[in-house]
Amino acid sequence: xxxxxxxxxxxxxxxxxxxxxAVPDADIxxxxxxxxxxxxFGLKVCPDLDTVMxxxxxxxxxxxxxGRADETFHLKEELGAYGVGPEWFGLGxxxxxxxxxxxxxxxxxxxxxxxxxxxxxxxxxxxxxxxxTDDRVETHxxxxxxxxxxxxxxxxxxxxxxxxxxxxxxxxxxxEQAKPAPGVLEAIAEADVILFPPSNPIVSVGTILAVPGIxEAIAEAxxxxxxxxxxxxxxxVRGMADKVLAAVGVExxxxxxxxxxxSGLLDGWLVDTVDAACVPDVEAAGIRCRAxxxxxTDTEATARMAREALALAEEVRAV
Amino acid sequence: xxxxxxxxxxxxxxxxxxxxxAVPDADIxxxxxxxxxxxxFGLKVCPDLDTVMxxxxxxxxxxxxxGRADETFHLKEELGAYGVGPEWFGLGxxxxxxxxxxxxxxxxxxxxxxxxxxxxxxxxxxxxxxxxTDDRVETHxxxxxxxxxxxxxxxxxxxxxxxxxxxxxxxxxxxEQAKPAPGVLEAIAEADVILFPPSNPIVSVGTILAVPGIxEAIAEAxxxxxxxxxxxxxxxVRGMADKVLAAVGVExxxxxxxxxxxSGLLDGWLVDTVDAACVPDVEAAGIRCRAxxxxxTDTEATARMAREALALAEEVRAV
Numbered sequence: 102x103x104x105x106x107x108x109x110x111x112x113x114x115x116x117x118x119x120x121x122x123a124v125p126d127a128d129i130x131x132x133x134x135x136x137x138x139x140x141x142f143g144l145k146v147c148p149d150l151d152t153v154m155x156x157x158x159x160x161x162x163x164x165x166x167x168g169r170a171d172e173t174f175h176l177k178e179e180l181g182a183y184g185v186g187p188e189w190f191g192l193g194x195x196x197x198x199x200x201x202x203x204x205x206x207x208x209x210x211x212x213x214x215x216x217x218x219x220x221x222x223x224x225x226x227x228x229x230x231x232x233x234t235d236d237r238v239e240t241h242x243x244x245x246x247x248x249x250x251x252x253x254x255x256x257x258x259x260x261x262x263x264x265x266x267x268x269x270x271x272x273x274x275x276x277e278q279a280k281p282a283p284g285v286l287e288a289i290a291e292a293d294v295i296l297f298p299p300s301n302p303i304v305s306v307g308t309i310l311a312v313p314g315i316x317e318a319i320a321e322a323x324x325x326x327x328x329x330x331x332x333x334x335x336x337x338v339r340g341m342a343d344k345v346l347a348a349v350g351v352e353x354x355x356x357x358x359x360x361x362x363x364s365g366l367l368d369g370w371l372v373d374t375v376d377a378a379c380v381p382d383v384e385a386a387g388i389r390c391r392a393x394x395x396x397x398t399d400t401e402a403t404a405r406m407a408r409e410a411l412a413l414a415e416e417v418r419a420v
Numbered sequence: 421x422x423x424x425x426x427x428x429x430x431x432x433x434x435x436x437x438x439x440x441x442a443v444p445d446a447d448i449x450x451x452x453x454x455x456x457x458x459x460x461f462g463l464k465v466c467p468d469l470d471t472v473m474x475x476x477x478x479x480x481x482x483x484x485x486x487g488r489a490d491e492t493f494h495l496k497e498e499l500g501a502y503g504v505g506p507e508w509f510g511l512g513x514x515x516x517x518x519x520x521x522x523x524x525x526x527x528x529x530x531x532x533x534x535x536x537x538x539x540x541x542x543x544x545x546x547x548x549x550x551x552x553t554d555d556r557v558e559t560h561x562x563x564x565x566x567x568x569x570x571x572x573x574x575x576x577x578x579x580x581x582x583x584x585x586x587x588x589x590x591x592x593x594x595x596e597q598a599k600p601a602p603g604v605l606e607a608i609a610e611a612d613v614i615l616f617p618p619s620n621p622i623v624s625v626g627t628i629l630a631v632p633g634i635x636e637a638i639a640e641a642x643x644x645x646x647x648x649x650x651x652x653x654x655x656x657v658r659g660m661a662d663k664v665l666a667a668v669g670v671e672x673x674x675x676x677x678x679x680x681x682x683s684g685l686l687d688g689w690l691v692d693t694v695d696a697a698c699v700p701d702v703e704a705a706g707i708r709c710r711a712x713x714x715x716x717t718d719t720e721a722t723a724r725m726a727r728e729a730l731a732l733a734e735e736v737r738a739v
Contacts, residue, residue, distance in 0.1 A: 143462075143524045173494055179517030183542050185524075194513040198498030205462045205504075223502050 102127045105292040106228075109134045109305025110149040111166035112331060112339065112397075114156035116298035119403025121157070121227055124411065129228040130288040132315070134300075135213065136233075136240035136273045136308030139256045141190060142180065144200040145207055148256070149305065150217055150232055151199055158224025160195075169195040189261040214282040231288065233309045236279040240304055242348075243270040255304060264341035268348035271303055276311040281318075289318040294414040296407075297328035297367070299338060299395065302358050303345040310366075320366050325414035327369035328362060329406060330355040333395055334375045356382045364388050369413040371395060371406070389417055421446045424611040425547075428453045428624025429468040430485040431650060431658065431716075433475035435617035438722025440476070440546055443730065448547040449607040451634070453619075454532065455552075455559035455592045455627030458575045460509060461499065463519040464526055467575070468624065469536055469551060470518055477543025479514075488514040508580040533601040550607065552628045555598035559623055561667075562589040574623060583660035587667035590622055595630040600637075608637040613733040615726075616647035616686070618657060618714065621677050622664040629685075639685050644733035646688035647681060648725060649674040652714055653694045675701045683707050688732040690714060690725070708736055 102124060106117060108131050117131060134149045148167065155161040155169060162168045172193035181188055192200070199220060206216040212235035221230055240255035244266045252272075258264060289295065300306050306328075310316040319326055331342055332355045343353035351361045355372040356379040362370075364387030372379050373395035383390035391413055397403040421443060425436060427450050436450060453468045467486065474480040474488060481487045491512035500507055511519070518539060525535040531554035540549055559574035563585045571591075577583060608614065619625050625647075629635045638645055650661055651674045662672035670680045674691040675698040681689075683706030691698050692714035702709035710732055716722040 142520050143527060173492055173513065175492055175513040176495065176517050176520070179514045180520065183517060183521045183539070185517075185521050194492065194494040194516075195498045197513075197516070198495050198502060198504075201461050201495070201499065202502045202504050208462060220502070 103288075103291055103293045104129045105288050105295045106131050107134075107295075107297055107300070107306050107309045108132070108149070108153055109298075109300035110137070110152040113149070113298045113300040113305065114153045114161070115166070115397045115403060116300075116329070116407065117153065117157060117228060118400055119397065119405075120296070120407040122400055122404040123407035130284075130292070131228045131230045132285055132288070132309055133217075133230055133232050134305045134308050136238050136276070136304060137255050137259075138237075138239060139190070139254055141187070141192065141200075142185070144197070144204045146192070146200050147203065147213070147217075147232070150230065151196070153230055154217075154221055154224045154226055157226030157228060158221075160224065168193055172196065187257075187261065190256060212282070214284065229284075229288070231284050232282050233285065233315065234279040234312050235282045236275060238273050238275040238279050238308065238312070240271060240273045240308055242268045242345075243272070244268060259341070264344040268345050271345050271348050273308045273311045276308065277313065279312045281312055281314050286314060286318050289315070289322050292322060292324055294324055294411065295319055295322060295326045296410055297326070297362070299329040299331040299397070301331060301340060301342045301345065302351075302361060303342070303349055316366065325368045325417040326366060327371070327410045327414045327417070328359070328367055329371045329395060329410060330358055330373065330376070332358055333373040338396065355379045356386075359383045359388050359390070360386050368417040369410075371409055371413060389413065422607075422610055422612045423448045424607050424614045425450050426453075426614075426616055426619070426625050426628045427451070427468070427472055428617075428619035429456070429471040432468070432617045432619040432624065433472045433480070434485070434716050434722060435619075435648070435726065436472065436476060436547060437719055438716065438724075439615070439726040441719055441723040442726035449603075449611070450547045450549045451604055451607070451628055452536075452549055452551050453624045453627050455557050455595070455623060456574050456578075457556075457558060458509070458573055460506070460511065460519075461504070463516070463523045465511070465519050466522065466532070466536075466551070469549065470515070472549055473536075473540055473543045473545055476545030476547060477540075479543065487512055491515065506576075506580065509575060531601070533603065548603075548607070550603050551601050552604065552634065553598040553631050554601045555594060557592050557594040557598050557627065557631070559590060559592045559627055561587045561664075562591070563587060578660070583663040587664050590664050590667050592627045592630045595627065596632065598631045600631055600633050605633060605637050608634070608641050611641060611643055613643055613730065614638055614641060614645045615729055616645070616681070618648040618650040618716070620650060620659060620661045620664065621670075621680060622661070622668055635685065644687045644736040645685060646690070646729045646733045646736070647678070647686055648690045648714060648729060649677055649692065649695065651677055651695075652692040657715065674698045675705075678702045678707050678709070679705050687736040688729075690728055690732060708732065
């Protein structure tokens with residue numbers, strides 16, 4: 102079975118680990134979000150790609166969900182002593198190595214997709230991880246700060262401000278001119294099923310879909326497209342998805358997110374059991390819907406979610 | 421008293437610490453060797469400048485004489501896991517920060533001299549540290565390796581090969597086209613005394629003198645120029661100076677090194693007490709010479725050496 106998964110960071114990575122346990126023999130291609138990439142200290146940092154790679158490759162800091170296990174922060178401490186920031190972005194000593202290797206390879210002329218493949222040679226994540234694009238896309242967020250309207254990098258919004266102010270707009274800068282990375286459209290065309298994990302629908306999955314050609318390829322693939330709601334009981338399971346949903350006028354409910362993707366894209370949608378009441382509304386929108394437990398408390402629970410998603414996909418296919 | 425010191429790495433840095441203790445009120449300008457600079461992992465590394473800065477700024481690893489105290493090597497370990505070398509060059513996590521800040525500033529258009537000043541703002545070494553040049557100079561060494569003649573970077577010769585093969589030639593590539601950094605010639609012209617610490621006469625002091633204008637400025641400064649022999653009892657006190665001396669046809673003796681600098685440049689020369697027999701030979705070459713203990717066993721012993729050098733300078737001046 103060939104499965105394509107559109108993934109952001111922590112939520113996507115954890116879902117993928119459950120999916121691997123649910124279907125160990127599946128051929129999984131992950132299209133990773135690069136909209137939260139950022140240049141820091143002259144280095145290209147790809148937080149979402151790295152979170153997927155470290156999580157599936159056994160190098161993740163399990164508690165925080167991002168960054169490396171057994172990490173130290175001496176380099177960052179020293180940068181601070183030199184007065185060089187940003188201090189709010191926590192790059193560890195081990196993690197720095199990934200960004201140094203990536204930056205050197207990009208400087209040598211390799212596209213990000215080739216660099217990601219090279220990094221995965223070490224981590225062996227058990228999936229094919231492809232960035233959504235080799236082109237530079239950076240999600241920017243418009244906010245009102247100190248009475249002034251400012252446009253800041255997504256990471257500054259997410260990590261420094263902890264989404265503490267309202268996002269007025271979320272713009273994946275560069276997405277319109279971006280091309281899908283080599284292999285992305287081919288993987289979608291050859292997929293048996295396409296999954297949207299409970300990742301952020303705006304700044305993770307939404308950014309991937311903003312690369313021209315990807316949304317169309319998914320809609321036209323002719324295979325079941327099933328998503329899992331990142332909203333449980335009107336609040337994001339983790340992260341601050343509600344803040345960026347508001348910016349695009351989408352309510353923070355499992356139903357609203359399904360409708361935001363739309364029946365033209367989505368064939369099936371899993372909501373949590375606490376949102377069972379949403380099922381008729383989602384189905385009324387033309388999207389087959391089931392209510393099942395959606396808390397990724399451990400890999401076993403996550404594997405059950407993956408099995409439910411694949412079962413729903415088979416239901417869709419059988420129609 | 422305005423003192424100019426031409427310094428390499430460990431030997432130069434330790435001598436400077438003694439000099440500071442000997443004459444705490446002196447105004448000391450250090451002209452640092454940059455011939456052993458190397459580009460690693462996309463970063464500009466300046467080992468000699470950093471050794472001086474860390475030693476005088478209190479951040480040095482005292483035992484090894486280079487690199488940072490309380491250092492970890494996680495980043496390097498991870499680079500190794502990615503198969504990215506060289507593994508023989510020991511950049512620590514804390515040390516990396518210096519190279520990242522330097523590389524970013526150079527990328528932003530600052531010359532190395534301005535960058536060095538900015539780094540010293542943090543370290544407060546108590547001297548003015550100026551690189552010999554803002555231009556790129558890299559010392560290369562011609563060797564015979566596996567039956568083949570190869571030209572390798574000085575660091576590869578020194579650190580990877582531990583100078584275990586004979587150097588056939590030592591070439592400060594780029595030196596001929598280099599210009600002294602801003603402040604270098606001015607400091608020399610305003611100096612009351614100029615000192616050559618017991619640094620390597622070829623790859624440290626020699627490289628500085630290879631930048632057109634510096635040797636001439638020293639010779640014409642009209643102030644005492646006094647050096648300390650890095651050779652004690654026919655062997656280098658530390659390091660492998662004998663290997664590179666042989667490459668330029670200079671014997672590994674205190675006398676031969678003094679003659680290599682020459683009476684046109686050097687007014688006074690300190691040799692160790694075990695080399696007291698050299699004194700008449702050095703003086704016959706037109707260089708005033710004294711035999712005093714030259715082992716930098718601790719700062720107090722080093723301060724005594726510095727006082728002897730300054731005393732010899734006064735003798736020269738009185739003539």
